[in-house]
Amino acid sequence: MAVTLNSGFTMPIIGLGVWRMEGKDIKDLLIKAIKIGYRHFDCAAKYQNEGEVGEALAEAFKLGLVKREDLFITTKVWNSDHGHVVEACKSSLKKLRLDYLDLLLVHFPIATKHTGVGTPASALDENGVLDVDTTISLETTWNAMEQTVSMGLVRSIGISNYGILLTRDCLAYSKIKPAVNQIETHPYFQRESLVKFCQKHGVVVTAHTPLGGSLANAKLFGSVSCLDDLDLKGLADKYKKSVAQVVLRWGIQRNTIIIPKSSKHERLAENYKVFDFELTTEDMEFINSMDRKYRTNNPAKFWGLDIND
Secondary structure (H helix, E strand, O other): OEEEOOOOOEEEOEOEEOOOOOHHHHHHHHHHHHHHOOOEEEOOHHHOOHHHHHHHHHHHHHHOOOOHHHOEEEEEEOHHHHHHHHHHHHHHHHHHOOOOEEEEEEOOOOOEOOOOOOOOOOOEOOOOOEOEOOOOOHHHHHHHHHHHHHOOOEEEEEEEOOOHHHHHHHHHHOOOOOOEEEEEOEOOEOOHHHHHHHHHOOOEEEEEOOOOOOHHHHHHHOOOOHHHOHHHHHHHHHHOOOHHHHHHHHHHHOOOEEOOOOOOHHHHHHHHOOOOOOOOHHHHHHHHOOOOOOOOOOHHHHOOOOOOO
16 A cells, blocks of 8 residues: 655555664565565664665565565655755665665754764764754755755655644745655654644655654663553454554554564564554544653654754
8 A cells, every 4th residue: 555645656655664773684674574565664874774774675676576666765864964965865875775765854853063974973062962053954955855856866855853833844945845754653642733734735744653662762762652551452452453553553544654663573574464454433533532742752862952842
């Protein structure tokens, strides 16, 4: 299943996020995912594993598992490359061993001190506060994103971690409208106003962290996951599905793209099996009532600067 973006290209509803995937495991994981049926992979320069992803994709093409046109590949421009978008895009393409990207996103709506193209660092100053570059506006960054399209490097461009006001601004100054806004959203952090605003204006919402956290997030951010919610476990029993499958199905029925991340082969298959059942209207409304406005993925915790919307 796929949705059509405002750019005219189609994007698979479910993808696989590669954040925190270990380099040595990526090839096996991606090959397995492709065999399961995944055709959408979500990458980023910040993840520092684009090279390994590129090796895995090259292997999949060599084995004849898929062709390039069968896949939808996303990557993101890191904060420190806002003033070097085209160069950052070319760097990612080289590492990914691709001629074009299906989607390029601005990873966060903030420009920081440049640390070298494709070498994203935290860029903290001597006081442990994010070293923000005040000379680069988000409009300047977006203009450069549009250049990647005109140069044939990218098919669609979008934003990530933008709230309503910044999304509205991007819509106002853009010549090429953002096709996607990738945000954290799950039953505990539903952001209904932002989701509806984007969808009203033709911007597809991609849900990162769609399972509401993980063991990795618990370690990094001290957060809890909705996967432990007893009410969701009850719904999972009702449908004879896992809690993760119920949560992902809820995301799909909200008309959002979902990109769950898993480094376990059995979970890859489980997360993909979400098209053989449908939540009732009543159960959708029940999950809708569970919102805690609870963010589980909060890198601002390490930045000395809170950019939460």
